[in-house]
Amino acid sequence: MSQQEVDDSFLGKLVVELVNPGSKAYHQRLLEGDFLKMVNGYITDGLSQMDVQNIIKETGTVLSLEVERNPVQNDLEKTYTATTTLTFNGSPNYGK
16 A cells, blocks of 8 residues: 555545446546545545445435546646546446
8 A cells, every 4th residue: 555545544535446347437437546525515524435325325316426536747746636526317326
């Protein structure tokens, strides 16, 4: 485990560990390693994985995720982090 992964785990960041090929998350380009920042308007800081799962399970037909991608270095040695919002329409697929 890298130092960044250790630091992130202590910060309580929720990380996407698996994206099933062919799933709605896959087609919306959710990536393994993305950090979940918001789920349906709920900020995930301080929430457990179970809390987030419950929010997702209570979702009707639209699921909105705000994710942060791992920082990347550019030529000027500045770090940039990509943030995007994904919206899923239809009933969520809970690993089925």
